[in-house]
Amino acid sequence: MCEFCLKHGEGQKWYLHAKNYSEDLLSDVRRRRFIEAFSDPETIARAAARSARHVNRLNKAPRLIKDMISRLVTRRMKKVHFGQVVPLEEIEQIFGFTSSITRIACTCRHATLGKEMRYCYGISRSPDGGKLAELFHGVDKTFDAGPNVSQLERLTKEEALAAFRTHEHEGLCHTVWTFYTPFIGGICNCDRSDCLAMRSTVTHAVPVMFRAEYVANIVPEACTGCRECMRLCQFGAITFSPSNKKAVIDQRWCYGCGICRSVCKKDAIHLEDRAKSQIAATLW
Numbered sequence: 001m002c003e004f005c006l007k008h009g010e011g012q013k014w015y016l017h018a019k020n021y022s023e024d025l026l027s028d029v030r031r032r033r034f035i036e037a038f039s040d041p042e043t044i045a046r047a048a049a050r051s052a053r054h055v056n057r058l059n060k061a062p063r064l065i066k067d068m069i070s071r072l073v074t075r076r077m078k079k080v081h082f083g084q085v086v087p088l089e090e091i092e093q094i095f096g097f098t099s100s101i102t103r104i105a106c107t108c109r110h111a112t113l114g115k116e117m118r119y120c121y122g123i124s125r126s127p128d129g130g131k132l133a134e135l136f137h138g139v140d141k142t143f144d145a146g147p148n149v150s151q152l153e154r155l156t157k158e159e160a161l162a163a164f165r166t167h168e169h170e171g172l173c174h175t176v177w178t179f180y181t182p183f184i185g186g187i188c189n190c191d192r193s194d195c196l197a198m199r200s201t202v203t204h205a206v207p208v209m210f211r212a213e214y215v216a217n218i219v220p221e222a223c224t225g226c227r228e229c230m231r232l233c234q235f236g237a238i239t240f241s242p243s244n245k246k247a248v249i250d251q252r253w254c255y256g257c258g259i260c261r262s263v264c265k266k267d268a269i270h271l272e273d274r275a276k277s278q279i280a281a282t283l284w
Ligand code: SF4
Pocket: 218, 222, 223, 224, 225, 226, 227, 228, 229, 230, 246, 247, 263, 264, 265, 266, 267, 268, 269
């Protein structure tokens, strides 16, 4: 289990622990302010530009300095806004105990592509189901009667799950996110080319998200070597063996997203507990 499961999971996976979505945590004023600031695309665009400048400088720094700063950034992000890859079957479990799902614009894509693209989902367990959604949308302070929530896109659990299945076929990686850990307020569908967190973690080796609690494996007897799975893996974990004419997963690079399974017509790919992997059990 990852560090957050041990700290915030009380014996189970932390993102399946309903307490981490609770209204009690959401009532924290500092957290609410953070969520409001986070939902402002201009703020995120400025933060993204700042972080791109830092990363450029960091990449030119000596290895020792880079490692030290990377560790400091990761430590800070673990407290504030940290994510984890979660496979589709567990997203379904999360939808089972949340009371409200709201589709919102992805702040990363707004910052990197300059477009509103609705790939993020605000999730809440609050009894009225709307507090988090209001915060994500931003509070219209000019409206005395309360926040303007007219543009929120509420989804039923079935609609949200159908949308996630589509995202899965598009090759997008599902991730849960904290807003001051351990509160989980959002699930996104990430793409390495536009997700600031994936870029930071995978491209620049400054981790701001954990890998999943799983790793993928291929049953060689079932694999026909069509290579479709290679096309979808965003982490470069799948290679093709020309001699065997089969795909092979290097679990050291696998983030356990399970996306490769969605295109395998032979059902040759399975997720296994990361803890049982000889080479990936301690890789997060
Ligand atoms: S998609 Fe399935 S059958 Fe095709 S190469 Fe990958 S594991 Fe093998």
